[in-house]
Amino acid sequence: MTKHPAAEHSAAEHSAAEHSAAEHSAAEHPAAEHPGAEHPAAEPPAAEQSGLVIAVDGPAGSGKSTAARGVARALRLRYLDTGSTYRALTWWLLSRGQDISDPGVVAASAGRPVIEVGTDPDAPEIRVDGRDVAGPIRSREVSNAVSAVAAIPEVRRHLIAMQRAIIAEALAAGAGIVAEGRDIGTVVAPDAPVKVFLTASEAVRARRRTADLAADPDVTVAVTRAEQAQRDRSDAAQMARAADAVEIDTTALDLADVIGEIVALADRRKAGAWTT
Numbered sequence: 177m178t179k180h181p182a183a184e185h186s187a188a189e190h191s192a193a194e195h196s197a198a199e200h201s202a203a204e205h206p207a208a209e210h211p212g213a214e215h216p217a218a219e220p221p222a223a224e225q226s227g228l229v230i231a232v233d234g235p236a237g238s239g240k241s242t243a244a245r246g247v248a249r250a251l252r253l254r255y256l257d258t259g260s261t262y263r264a265l266t267w268w269l270l271s272r273g274q275d276i277s278d279p280g281v282v283a284a285s286a287g288r289p290v291i292e293v294g295t296d297p298d299a300p301e302i303r304v305d306g307r308d309v310a311g312p313i314r315s316r317e318v319s320n321a322v323s324a325v326a327a328i329p330e331v332r333r334h335l336i337a338m339q340r341a342i343i344a345e346a347l348a349a350g351a352g353i354v355a356e357g358r359d360i361g362t363v364v365a366p367d368a369p370v371k372v373f374l375t376a377s378e379a380v381r382a383r384r385r386t387a388d389l390a391a392d393p394d395v396t397v398a399v400t401r402a403e404q405a406q407r408d409r410s411d412a413a414q415m416a417r418a419a420d421a422v423e424i425d426t427t428a429l430d431l432a433d434v435i436g437e438i439v440a441l442a443d444r445r446k447a448g449a450w451t452t
């Protein structure tokens with residue numbers, strides 16, 4: 177795990193398989209288990225990717241996590257799941273029985289847990305106060321509570337600083353990074369030379385999420401769709417499509433096609449030494 181130097185944060189760890197399931201089901205996208213495997217030719221030496229930041233934004237179920245991880249593998253970049261940092265803080269608050277409907281309580285807690293996020297696309301990790309929370313942060317309870325936590329300005333200030341530091345650390349190490357979330361192209365890394373915004377129809381997003389949560393007997397497509405609509409409303413303030421982002425509608429695309437489009441976009445930008 178890449179230890180974040182500003183480790184006054186806490187977090188959990190999640191395996192590639194768990195993460196894949198959380199964002200984008202393998203059933204919907206058969207290549208999801210081995211993102212990047214379809215692009216063996218797109219494996220340049222890491223040094224070639226030095227300085228490259230790829231911002232991947234989009235709503236839940238748009239496929240951004242699996243696609244972002246696949247791109248990172250294909251281009252040998254690091255990978256940052258910013259949503260996991262909001263989830264980690266939310267898990268910490270819930271596990272302590274904190275009242276997350278009280279903005280004052282949430283704001284005061286923003287910097288208390290020590291969150292550590294890994295940047296290996298093959299095994300992204302997330303820890304809170306040293307505990308692996310990769311599984312718990314994907315629970316429905318956390319999913320349905322995280323938007324309220326992510327809306328608190330103190331939380332965003334704290335976690336965005338952490339996310340920027342992780343990106344800066346990658347660049348300082350001569351690496352590149354794919355960062356995914358809601359506001360990467362607009363707020364976290366507005367200078368990223370490659371920006372994509374993934375979308376998908378509401379129905380397909382709900383189907384993907386339902387497949388991800390197949391182990392939960394209470395979850396039907398209708399339930400997922402209702403929860404998704406609620407989350408979309410709550411997340412709307414945080415989500416912004418950068419004016420210079422390329423929109424990719426993943427509704428009818430294979431995961432391999434989505435990864436291929438983003439890799440091709442990065443290749444096109446490369447001629448300009450990663451400048452826009």
Ligand code: DC
Pocket residue numbers: 236258259260262263322323326356357358359360407411414
């Ligand atoms: O991508 P995700 O579902 O794991 O994100 C979890 C929550 O965090 C979601 O409600 C939106 C929020 N989020 C955010 O506000 N900004 C980001 N960059 C990433 C996620």
